[in-house]
Amino acid sequence: MKFTKDTVSVVIGGTSGIGKAVAGALEERPGTVHVASRSTGLDITDEASVIQYFDAIGPIDHVVMTAGSAAPGGLIADVTIDAAKEAFETKYWGSVVVAKHASSKIGPGGSITLTSGFLARRTVPGTFVKTAMNAGLEATAKLMAKEWAPIRVNVISPGLTDTEAYSGMADKARKTMLANATASLPARRVGTAGDLASGYLFVIDNPYVTGSIIDIDGGSLIN
Numbered sequence: 001m002k003f004t005k006d007t008v009s010v011v012i013g014g015t016s017g018i019g020k021a022v023a024g025a026l027e028e029r030p031g032t033v034h035v036a037s038r039s040t041g042l043d044i045t046d047e048a049s050v051i052q053y054f055d056a057i058g059p060i061d062h063v064v065m066t067a068g069s070a071a072p073g074g075l076i077a078d079v080t081i082d083a084a085k086e087a088f089e090t091k092y093w094g095s096v097v098v099a100k101h102a103s104s105k106i107g108p109g110g111s112i113t114l115t116s117g118f119l120a121r122r123t124v125p126g127t128f129v130k131t132a133m134n135a136g137l138e139a140t141a142k143l144m145a146k147e148w149a150p151i152r153v154n155v156i157s158p159g160l161t162d163t164e165a166y167s168g169m170a171d172k173a174r175k176t177m178l179a180n181a182t183a184s185l186p187a188r189r190v191g192t193a194g195d196l197a198s199g200y201l202f203v204i205d206n207p208y209v210t211g212s213i214i215d216i217d218g219g220s221l222i223n
Protein backbone atom coordinates (compact mmCIF):
# COMPACT_ATOMS: atom_id res chain seq x y z
CA MET A 1 0.00 0.00 0.00
CA LYS A 2 1.45 3.34 -1.07
CA PHE A 3 1.70 5.94 1.70
CA THR A 4 -0.45 9.02 1.01
CA LYS A 5 -1.44 12.05 3.04
CA ASP A 6 -4.36 9.95 4.35
CA THR A 7 -2.23 7.03 5.62
CA VAL A 8 -2.50 6.63 9.39
CA SER A 9 0.19 4.77 11.36
CA VAL A 10 0.38 4.10 15.09
CA VAL A 11 3.56 3.19 16.98
CA ILE A 12 2.92 1.94 20.51
CA GLY A 13 6.24 2.23 22.34
CA GLY A 14 7.32 4.90 19.88
CA THR A 15 8.79 7.24 22.50
CA SER A 16 12.03 5.29 22.91
CA GLY A 17 14.52 2.96 21.25
CA ILE A 18 13.36 0.84 18.33
CA GLY A 19 9.83 2.26 18.30
CA LYS A 20 11.15 5.81 18.20
CA ALA A 21 13.28 4.95 15.16
CA VAL A 22 10.28 3.33 13.43
CA ALA A 23 8.14 6.39 14.17
CA GLY A 24 10.89 8.66 12.85
CA ALA A 25 11.12 6.66 9.62
CA LEU A 26 7.33 6.71 9.15
CA GLU A 27 7.25 10.45 9.81
CA GLU A 28 9.46 10.91 6.72
CA ARG A 29 6.56 9.59 4.65
CA PRO A 30 3.24 11.21 3.80
CA GLY A 31 0.44 10.69 6.33
CA THR A 32 -0.06 10.85 10.08
CA VAL A 33 1.95 8.99 12.70
CA HIS A 34 0.56 8.57 16.22
CA VAL A 35 3.09 7.69 18.92
CA ALA A 36 2.05 6.38 22.32
CA SER A 37 3.46 5.01 25.56
CA ARG A 38 2.98 5.63 29.27
CA SER A 39 4.79 8.97 28.94
CA THR A 40 2.11 10.14 26.45
CA GLY A 41 -0.66 8.79 28.69
CA LEU A 42 -1.28 5.28 27.31
CA ASP A 43 -0.53 2.26 29.50
CA ILE A 44 -1.18 -0.88 27.46
CA THR A 45 -1.76 -2.95 30.59
CA ASP A 46 -5.04 -1.03 30.91
CA GLU A 47 -7.32 -2.53 28.24
CA ALA A 48 -10.02 0.14 28.64
CA SER A 49 -7.43 2.84 27.86
CA VAL A 50 -6.30 0.97 24.76
CA ILE A 51 -9.90 0.68 23.50
CA GLN A 52 -10.44 4.39 24.14
CA TYR A 53 -7.14 5.25 22.42
CA PHE A 54 -8.01 3.43 19.18
CA ASP A 55 -11.62 4.70 19.23
CA ALA A 56 -10.27 8.25 19.37
CA ILE A 57 -7.98 7.72 16.36
CA GLY A 58 -10.54 6.02 14.08
CA PRO A 59 -9.48 4.19 10.88
CA ILE A 60 -5.85 3.05 10.83
CA ASP A 61 -3.55 1.59 8.19
CA HIS A 62 -0.50 0.36 10.10
CA VAL A 63 0.14 -0.47 13.75
CA VAL A 64 3.59 -1.14 15.15
CA MET A 65 3.99 -2.42 18.69
CA THR A 66 7.40 -2.20 20.40
CA ALA A 67 6.37 -1.46 23.99
CA GLY A 68 7.64 -3.31 27.01
CA SER A 69 11.31 -4.24 27.07
CA ALA A 70 11.59 -5.04 30.79
CA ALA A 71 11.67 -8.63 32.04
CA PRO A 72 13.30 -10.26 35.05
CA GLY A 73 16.30 -12.48 34.39
CA GLY A 74 17.20 -15.56 36.41
CA LEU A 75 16.89 -19.30 36.45
CA ILE A 76 13.34 -20.68 36.46
CA ALA A 77 13.83 -21.84 40.03
CA ASP A 78 14.80 -18.34 41.14
CA VAL A 79 12.57 -15.90 39.26
CA THR A 80 9.72 -14.44 41.28
CA ILE A 81 6.50 -15.45 39.56
CA ASP A 82 4.85 -12.10 40.26
CA ALA A 83 7.75 -10.32 38.47
CA ALA A 84 7.40 -12.71 35.53
CA LYS A 85 3.64 -12.06 35.36
CA GLU A 86 4.24 -8.30 35.39
CA ALA A 87 6.52 -8.59 32.33
CA PHE A 88 3.95 -10.77 30.54
CA GLU A 89 1.25 -8.23 31.40
CA THR A 90 3.01 -5.56 29.35
CA LYS A 91 4.76 -7.39 26.55
CA TYR A 92 2.57 -10.43 25.90
CA TRP A 93 -0.90 -9.34 27.02
CA GLY A 94 -0.22 -5.71 26.04
CA SER A 95 0.64 -6.84 22.49
CA VAL A 96 -2.50 -8.97 22.32
CA VAL A 97 -4.70 -6.15 23.63
CA VAL A 98 -3.17 -3.59 21.22
CA ALA A 99 -3.45 -5.91 18.21
CA LYS A 100 -6.99 -7.01 19.10
CA HIS A 101 -8.41 -3.52 19.45
CA ALA A 102 -6.41 -2.11 16.53
CA SER A 103 -7.56 -4.90 14.21
CA SER A 104 -11.16 -3.69 14.04
CA LYS A 105 -9.90 -0.27 12.87
CA ILE A 106 -7.52 -1.48 10.15
CA GLY A 107 -8.69 -1.44 6.55
CA PRO A 108 -7.68 -3.52 3.50
CA GLY A 109 -3.95 -3.38 2.83
CA GLY A 110 -3.24 -2.60 6.47
CA SER A 111 -0.78 -4.30 8.79
CA ILE A 112 0.09 -5.05 12.39
CA THR A 113 3.74 -5.54 13.30
CA LEU A 114 4.61 -6.94 16.72
CA THR A 115 8.02 -7.34 18.35
CA SER A 116 9.47 -10.47 19.95
CA GLY A 117 13.21 -11.07 20.54
CA PHE A 118 15.88 -13.62 19.64
CA LEU A 119 15.50 -15.43 22.98
CA ALA A 120 12.13 -16.70 21.73
CA ARG A 121 14.01 -19.40 19.85
CA ARG A 122 17.39 -19.51 21.57
CA THR A 123 17.79 -21.59 24.70
CA VAL A 124 19.83 -19.59 27.20
CA PRO A 125 19.54 -20.55 30.87
CA GLY A 126 18.45 -17.58 32.97
CA THR A 127 16.24 -15.99 30.33
CA PHE A 128 13.02 -17.96 30.65
CA VAL A 129 10.65 -14.98 31.02
CA LYS A 130 11.85 -13.39 27.76
CA THR A 131 11.93 -16.76 26.04
CA ALA A 132 8.41 -17.67 27.13
CA MET A 133 6.68 -14.38 26.40
CA ASN A 134 8.40 -13.85 23.05
CA ALA A 135 7.76 -17.43 21.93
CA GLY A 136 4.11 -17.09 22.94
CA LEU A 137 3.84 -13.83 21.05
CA GLU A 138 5.34 -15.30 17.87
CA ALA A 139 2.88 -18.20 17.97
CA THR A 140 -0.06 -15.90 18.67
CA ALA A 141 0.90 -13.53 15.83
CA LYS A 142 0.70 -16.39 13.32
CA LEU A 143 -2.85 -17.13 14.47
CA MET A 144 -3.72 -13.43 14.20
CA ALA A 145 -2.40 -13.41 10.63
CA LYS A 146 -4.80 -16.25 9.73
CA GLU A 147 -7.81 -15.14 11.73
CA TRP A 148 -7.62 -11.49 10.67
CA ALA A 149 -6.57 -11.94 7.01
CA PRO A 150 -6.31 -9.92 4.83
CA ILE A 151 -4.81 -7.71 7.54
CA ARG A 152 -1.16 -8.72 7.51
CA VAL A 153 0.39 -9.56 10.89
CA ASN A 154 4.14 -9.99 11.27
CA VAL A 155 6.74 -10.06 14.01
CA ILE A 156 10.18 -8.48 14.12
CA SER A 157 12.58 -10.40 16.34
CA PRO A 158 15.50 -8.16 17.38
CA GLY A 159 18.83 -9.31 18.69
CA LEU A 160 20.83 -7.17 21.09
CA THR A 161 20.09 -3.58 20.08
CA ASP A 162 21.71 -0.58 21.73
CA THR A 163 18.71 1.38 23.03
CA GLU A 164 17.48 3.16 26.15
CA ALA A 165 16.33 -0.28 27.34
CA TYR A 166 19.81 -0.69 28.84
CA SER A 167 20.07 2.80 30.34
CA GLY A 168 19.45 1.40 33.82
CA MET A 169 22.67 -0.64 33.67
CA ALA A 170 25.93 0.64 35.11
CA ASP A 171 27.88 2.28 32.27
CA LYS A 172 30.81 -0.13 32.52
CA ALA A 173 28.60 -3.23 32.55
CA ARG A 174 26.60 -1.95 29.56
CA LYS A 175 29.76 -1.21 27.55
CA THR A 176 31.18 -4.64 28.39
CA MET A 177 27.94 -6.35 27.34
CA LEU A 178 27.91 -4.47 24.02
CA ALA A 179 31.63 -5.12 23.39
CA ASN A 180 31.27 -8.85 24.12
CA ALA A 181 28.30 -9.12 21.77
CA THR A 182 30.14 -7.17 19.05
CA ALA A 183 33.07 -9.57 19.29
CA SER A 184 30.99 -12.75 19.29
CA LEU A 185 28.09 -12.10 16.92
CA PRO A 186 28.58 -13.19 13.29
CA ALA A 187 27.66 -9.66 12.14
CA ARG A 188 30.43 -8.30 14.45
CA ARG A 189 28.14 -5.53 15.69
CA VAL A 190 25.19 -4.95 17.92
CA GLY A 191 22.04 -3.55 16.39
CA THR A 192 21.06 0.09 16.23
CA ALA A 193 17.46 1.21 16.44
CA GLY A 194 17.81 2.23 12.78
CA ASP A 195 18.90 -1.31 11.77
CA LEU A 196 15.68 -2.56 13.30
CA ALA A 197 13.45 0.18 11.88
CA SER A 198 14.26 -0.86 8.32
CA GLY A 199 12.81 -4.31 9.09
CA TYR A 200 9.50 -2.86 10.24
CA LEU A 201 9.31 -0.79 7.05
CA PHE A 202 9.99 -3.94 5.00
CA VAL A 203 7.03 -5.85 6.44
CA ILE A 204 4.76 -2.79 6.31
CA ASP A 205 5.61 -2.23 2.63
CA ASN A 206 5.68 -5.78 1.23
CA PRO A 207 2.10 -6.94 0.51
CA TYR A 208 3.19 -10.59 0.27
CA VAL A 209 4.58 -10.83 3.82
CA THR A 210 2.25 -12.07 6.53
CA GLY A 211 2.53 -14.51 9.40
CA SER A 212 6.30 -14.02 9.23
CA ILE A 213 8.92 -13.70 11.92
CA ILE A 214 11.78 -11.54 10.69
CA ASP A 215 15.05 -12.05 12.60
CA ILE A 216 17.23 -8.94 12.74
CA ASP A 217 19.76 -10.17 15.26
CA GLY A 218 23.31 -10.02 13.90
CA GLY A 219 23.26 -13.82 13.60
CA SER A 220 22.30 -14.57 17.23
CA LEU A 221 20.33 -17.65 16.20
CA ILE A 222 23.22 -19.21 14.30
CA ASN A 223 25.81 -18.35 16.92
Ligand SMILES: NC(=O)c1ccc[n+]([C@@H]2O[C@H](COP(=O)([O-])OP(=O)(O)OC[C@H]3O[C@@H](n4cnc5c(N)ncnc54)[C@H](OP(=O)(O)O)[C@@H]3O)[C@@H](O)[C@H]2O)c1
Pocket residue numbers: 012013014015016017018019036037038039040042043044045066067068069070090091094115116117118157158159160161162163164165166
Ligand atom coordinates in the same frame (compact mmCIF):
# COMPACT_ATOMS: atom_id res chain seq x y z
N1 LIG B 1 16.93 -3.61 22.78
C1 LIG B 1 17.18 -4.92 22.67
O1 LIG B 1 18.32 -5.39 22.82
C2 LIG B 1 16.04 -5.87 22.35
C3 LIG B 1 16.35 -7.23 22.13
C4 LIG B 1 15.32 -8.13 21.86
C5 LIG B 1 14.01 -7.67 21.85
N2 LIG B 1 13.74 -6.35 22.07
C6 LIG B 1 12.35 -5.92 22.08
O2 LIG B 1 12.17 -4.78 21.25
C7 LIG B 1 11.14 -3.96 21.78
C8 LIG B 1 11.64 -2.53 21.90
O3 LIG B 1 12.79 -2.53 22.71
P1 LIG B 1 13.61 -1.18 22.96
O4 LIG B 1 15.01 -1.60 23.19
O5 LIG B 1 13.29 -0.19 21.90
O6 LIG B 1 12.98 -0.72 24.36
P2 LIG B 1 12.87 0.71 25.07
O7 LIG B 1 13.84 1.68 24.49
O8 LIG B 1 12.93 0.40 26.53
O9 LIG B 1 11.39 1.20 24.69
C9 LIG B 1 10.27 0.57 25.23
C10 LIG B 1 9.06 1.43 24.96
O10 LIG B 1 7.93 0.80 25.58
C11 LIG B 1 7.15 1.77 26.26
N3 LIG B 1 6.39 1.09 27.30
C12 LIG B 1 6.86 0.31 28.33
N4 LIG B 1 5.85 -0.14 29.09
C13 LIG B 1 4.70 0.36 28.53
C14 LIG B 1 3.34 0.26 28.87
N5 LIG B 1 2.91 -0.46 29.93
N6 LIG B 1 2.42 0.88 28.09
C15 LIG B 1 2.82 1.63 27.01
N7 LIG B 1 4.10 1.74 26.64
C16 LIG B 1 5.04 1.13 27.40
C17 LIG B 1 8.20 2.77 26.78
O11 LIG B 1 7.72 4.06 27.03
P3 LIG B 1 7.17 4.54 28.47
O12 LIG B 1 8.22 4.24 29.48
O13 LIG B 1 6.88 6.00 28.25
O14 LIG B 1 5.92 3.76 28.70
C18 LIG B 1 9.12 2.83 25.55
O15 LIG B 1 8.60 3.75 24.60
C19 LIG B 1 10.73 -4.61 23.13
O16 LIG B 1 9.60 -5.42 22.90
C20 LIG B 1 11.92 -5.47 23.47
O17 LIG B 1 11.58 -6.59 24.27
C21 LIG B 1 14.73 -5.44 22.32
